[in-house]
């Protein structure tokens with residue numbers, strides 16, 4: 790679905806999204822994530838900062854390797870929690886919160902065992918997005934992984950819902 794038809798269908802059916810992003814912010818962020826895979830040689834990822842509300846709104850990407858320079862060295866994303874000070878500083882200064890996270894996979898958008906065992910933000914209802922194929926294909930809701938953290942290292946895969954909780958573009962009640 791295009792941005793407008795998806796928005797219209799959601800509004801008519803009352804399927805309010807939980808997380809939204811303007812297309813320009815999303816497209817720039819995703820292009821940068823693809824660039825940071827170094828031509829498909831490693832995963833990359835980012836904290837998604839924005840405003841918590843209903844829905845949560847993504848304002849900017851903060852790339853894992855800008856917070857922890859070694860985060861991408863093993864090929865999969867591993868962040869040293871002791872280096873998160875810079876992230877919290879950005880949040881404080883810009884009055885933003887981590888509203889979701891996103892990372893890139895070589896293949897499909899299912900979670901790996903490591904992804905399931907290591908939630909980036911271990912809060913119930915946190916959404917972890919996964920872009921398949923090193924972010925080289927479509928990276929719109931419907932073609933990407935949308936995984937909801939339930940707590941206690943349990944997750945629910947909501948990627949293939951007709952109305953995933955992540956929505957691109959404008960949204961309002963009609």
Ligand SMILES: [Zn+2]
Nearest residue numbers: 894900901904
């Ligand atoms: Zn992963």
